[in-house]
Amino acid sequence: MEFKAITDPRARAATACAVIGMHEDGALGPAGQLVDQRIGGAAARLFASKDFAAKLGDTLLLSRTGHEGPARVLLVGLGARKKFDRRQYRKAAQAAAQALLKTGATDAVVYLAVDAGTDLALDAYRRARGIAETFRAQGYRIPDLKTGPKPKPPRLREVRIATGGAGDARHAQRGLDDGVAVADGVAFARDLANLPPNVCTPTHLGVRAQSMRELRGVKVTVLGERQIKALKMGAFLAVAQGSTEPPRLIVCEYRGAPRAQAPLCLVGKGITFDSGGISLKDPPAMDEMKFDMCGAATVLGAFRTAAHLRLPINLVAIVPTCENMPAGNAVKPADVVTTMSGQTVEVLNTDAEGRLILCDALTYSRRFKPAAVIDVATLTGACVIALGNHYSGLMSNDDALAAEIAAAGQRADDRAWHLPIGEEYVDQLKSNFADVANVGGREGGACTAAAYLSKFTTDLKWAHLDIAGTAWLSGAQKGSTGRPVPLLVDFLLERARTK
Ligand code: BES
Ligand code: MN
Ligand code: ZN
Numbered sequence: 001m002e003f004k005a006i007t008d009p010r011a012r013a014a015t016a017c018a019v020i021g022m023h024e025d026g027a028l029g030p031a032g033q034l035v036d037q038r039i040g041g042a043a044a045r046l047f048a049s050k051d052f053a054a055k056l057g058d059t060l061l062l063s064r065t066g067h068e069g070p071a072r073v074l075l076v077g078l079g080a081r082k083k084f085d086r087r088q089y090r091k092a093a094q095a096a097a098q099a100l101l102k103t104g105a106t107d108a109v110v111y112l113a114v115d116a117g118t119d120l121a122l123d124a125y126r127r128a129r130g131i132a133e134t135f136r137a138q139g140y141r142i143p144d145l146k147t148g149p150k151p152k153p154p155r156l157r158e159v160r161i162a163t164g165g166a167g168d169a170r171h172a173q174r175g176l177d178d179g180v181a182v183a184d185g186v187a188f189a190r191d192l193a194n195l196p197p198n199v200c201t202p203t204h205l206g207v208r209a210q211s212m213r214e215l216r217g218v219k220v221t222v223l224g225e226r227q228i229k230a231l232k233m234g235a236f237l238a239v240a241q242g243s244t245e246p247p248r249l250i251v252c253e254y255r256g257a258p259r260a261q262a263p264l265c266l267v268g269k270g271i272t273f274d275s276g277g278i279s280l281k282d283p284p285a286m287d288e289m290k291f292d293m294c295g296a297a298t299v300l301g302a303f304r305t306a307a308h309l310r311l312p313i314n315l316v317a318i319v320p321t322c323e324n325m326p327a328g329n330a331v332k333p334a335d336v337v338t339t340m341s342g343q344t345v346e347v348l349n350t351d352a353e354g355r356l357i358l359c360d361a362l363t364y365s366r367r368f369k370p371a372a373v374i375d376v377a378t379l380t381g382a383c384v385i386a387l388g389n390h391y392s393g394l395m396s397n398d399d400a401l402a403a404e405i406a407a408a409g410q411r412a413d414d415r416a417w418h419l420p421i422g423e424e425y426v427d428q429l430k431s432n433f434a435d436v437a438n439v440g441g442r443e444g445g446a447c448t449a450a451a452y453l454s455k456f457t458t459d460l461k462w463a464h465l466d467i468a469g470t471a472w473l474s475g476a477q478k479g480s481t482g483r484p485v486p487l488l489v490d491f492l493l494e495r496a497r498t499k
Contacts, residue, residue, distance in 0.1 A: 001139055001156060003132050003180060005172035008109065008162040011035045015160070016105035017072040019096050021112050022047065022054040023081045029115020031162060038069035046075070055079055057091055059099035074099055076112065086122055086130070090413055093131050097138035100156060107158040113172065114162045126411075128161050128172035132179025133186075133486065135159055140187055142194050142479055178309065182412075182489050185305030186482030189297040193471070193480035197273035197290040202248040202321040205270055205293065209250045209300055209319065215307040217256055223249040233320075233360035234338040235345055239353040240322035242277055242330025247322035249361070252300070254307045254315040256496075262371035263314035264495065266488065267361045268299030269354045269377035270321025277324045277350030278332045285474070292354070294471035294480060295376040296321055302488035311496040316368050320357040324350070336434045340364065341456055346434040354379045355438060355449055359456040371499075372401055372461040374491075375453065376484065377468075382445025384469040391417040392484055393466035395450035401463050405491055412486035416465060425451035 006013060011034035020032035026047040028036055036043040042062055046052040052060050056079030064071050076096045078084055093112060100108055113127035120127070139154055163172040192200055192208060206222040213220050225246050228237060233249070240247035250270070253263075271292035275281060281289065296319040303317040331337070335347045337356070340363040345356065354377050365373050383393040392409070394416040396402035402418050409416040425447045428440030436455055440448030450464045470483040 001135060001154070002158050003176040004158065004160045005128060005163050005169045005176055006109070006160045007164070007166055007169050011111065011162070013109045013160065013162070015070045015107055015109040017074055017100060017103060017108040018070040019074045019076060019100065019108055019110040019112060021076045021078045021092060021115055022052070023078045023084070024054045025081060026054065027081070029111065031111040031115050035069070035073060035111065039064070039073055043073065043075050053077065056088055057095040059095050061099065061103060070109070072103060072105055078116070084116070084120070086120060086126070087413060089116055089120060089122070089127070090130050090134055093134040094138060097135040101138060101154045104155055106155050107160070108156065109160045109162055111162045114164060124163055124168040124171040125175035128163070128175030129179035131161055132176045133183050136180060136183030137186065140190060143191055145196070178493065181305045181309050182486055184308065185301035185485045185489060188304055189294070189301035189485050190480045190482045192297040192300070193291055193294050200290070200293065201245050201272055202270065202323070203246065205272065205296060205319065205321050206248040206250055209252055212252060212304055212307065215304070216310065217254050218307050219253045221251045223251070231340060231364065232338070233340045233364070235356040236320050236322070236360040238331040238335065238337040238347065239324055239356050242327035243323035243325040245272070245323045247320070249364070250319040250321065252303050252317040254303065256310055256312050257314050261314050263316045263368050264492065265316045265318060265365045265368055265370040265373040266299040266302060267318045267358060267365060267373060267375040268296035269293070269358055269375070269379065270296030270319045271324050271354060271357070272321060274324045274351070274353065275326060277353060278326050278330050279349045279351040280326055281351060288472065288474065291472045291480060292378050293321065294378050294467060297480070298467070298471070298482065298485050298488065299376050301482065301485045302492065305485070305489050306492050311492055313492060313496050313499070315492065316365070316370065318361050318365055320361040322357065324353040339456070343436060343455065344434040346431040346437045348437050349439045352438045352449070355452045358453060362453060362456045362462070366460065370460065372463070373457065374405070374463045374465065374488070376465045376488070378471055379466045380446045380449045380468055383466040386419070386446055387417055387469055389469040389473065391415050392470045392487070393446050394418045394463065395421045395447065396463035397421070397454055397457060398461045398463070401461050404494070405463055405487070408491035408494060409484070409487040412490040414484050414486040416484065416487060419447055419450070421447055421451045421454050426455065
């Protein structure tokens with residue numbers, strides 16, 4: 001699916017399908033009105049006859065009624081004008097894409113961005129980017145392993161976005177290009193996370209990361225068990241030791257700015273399967289624990305997008321990856337391990353493995369003298385209970401960094417909610433046998449997990465995203481979402497613009 005910004009002041013572009021929006025009060029935007037005139041006012045008539053209510057996300061496909069005008073018109077409901085905001089705009093775009101992909105149209109001209117302009121505090125760049133991201137996301141298909149005939153690829157090849165003037169079109173084209181790059185990063189992450197864990201192993205993640213070497217300015221290093229041992233990553237190795245799959249430490253470096261500029265570091269939890277280890281999980285939904293590498297997948301996806309866009313920043317992605325399995329030689333409750341930082345940890349629960357691999361990866365990040373470090377992890381069930389799948393949990397030892405990340409999430413419609421860490425939570429992690437325990441009881445589980453990590457990030461500007469709720473959907477829509485790639489890319493874009 002290719003995207004182009006065009007200026008089309010009279011809404012006369014020839015196309016297989018024109019996409020126009022209508023509010024619940026029956027109002028079309030200026031471009032929508034011009035399109036409707038060319039089909040004899042069919043859209044307005046359908047509203048008047050109550051055949052189309054224009055609720056948010058409603059769609060109705062009209063085929064050419066006269067000789068003039070586009071072959072099809074897709075009417076999209078925008079809902080109440082008063083409630084219309086950037087999230088509703090995205091929902092309308094999503095519905096439009098879903099309906100459009102079911103038609104036979106091979107190209108479309110979308111007038112949503114130009115018409116919604118008067119109602120939304122969104123510039124041409126944002127409006128166009130929203131369309132590219134949502135259209136691409138609707139076109140995403142899980143790389144499944146089903147036998148039998150493959151579904152046909154969507155016929156829709158070219159989507160043109162009508163904008164205001166030529167200046168708008170330039171901004172919109174940039175929005176479309178960025179939107180496609182974000183969507184590519186999202187799809188990259190979703191593909192990895194949707195793969196079964198017998199395919200998506202730590203070794204596989206390493207190979208996929210290595211494929212990014214072809215991008216300009218990118219260097220990828222994949223460390224094996226011997227090298228991880230040499231680094232003294234005792235906590236990471238303790239998690240890995242019960243599995244026959246060898247662990248990997250993946251390090252991707254992107255140089256888009258002078259060497260002197262401190263890099264941003266992204267650290268992603270890469271547990272390719274979390275059985276819980278000796279503290280074995282319950283069977284129901286254990287299959288979903290293949291998703292426990294979504295932090296890794298999204299960090300790699302965001303890295304790939306940043307490199308693809310050639311952002312003028314330096315960036316490092318660090319992914320500790322292994323399986324968490326029970327075995328005769330697996331780490332067990334009460335084991336004490338020594339982390340790369342030198343601090344000792346009492347492993348009270350082997351199912352709290354994410355923080356064990358992350359603490360060593362966070363310590364490793366120090367060698368890059370990063371401007372900021374963000375770790376991304378499907379870390380706690382407690383975060384799912386707290387925030388559901390709407391917001392990622394956000395914790396930080398730096399309020400300005402947290403605010404910057406929360407703002408990026410707002411802009412990208414991939415939101416995160418700032419939660420507390422601090423002494424109270426660190427106190428819950430006291431151990432009689434080691435410097436720190438790896439669990440702090442049920443209460444405030446998302447916060448104690450982050451508080452544990454904070455013991456390894458002193459003097460770093462650090463933030464943590466708990467994506468246990470947002471990275472994955474259960475039920476009929478079961479599969480990965482690619483979140484928080486959009487948030488991360490927006491954060492990087494803004495850093496590239498301002499720093
Ligand atoms: N990967 C899980 C977190 C998780 C659990 C995500 C359920 C989504 C749904 C993590 O490794 C884990 O098992 N965390 C434990 C921590 C506990 C033992 C302190 C949890 O949340 O139950
Ligand atoms: Mn676990
Ligand atoms: Zn886990």
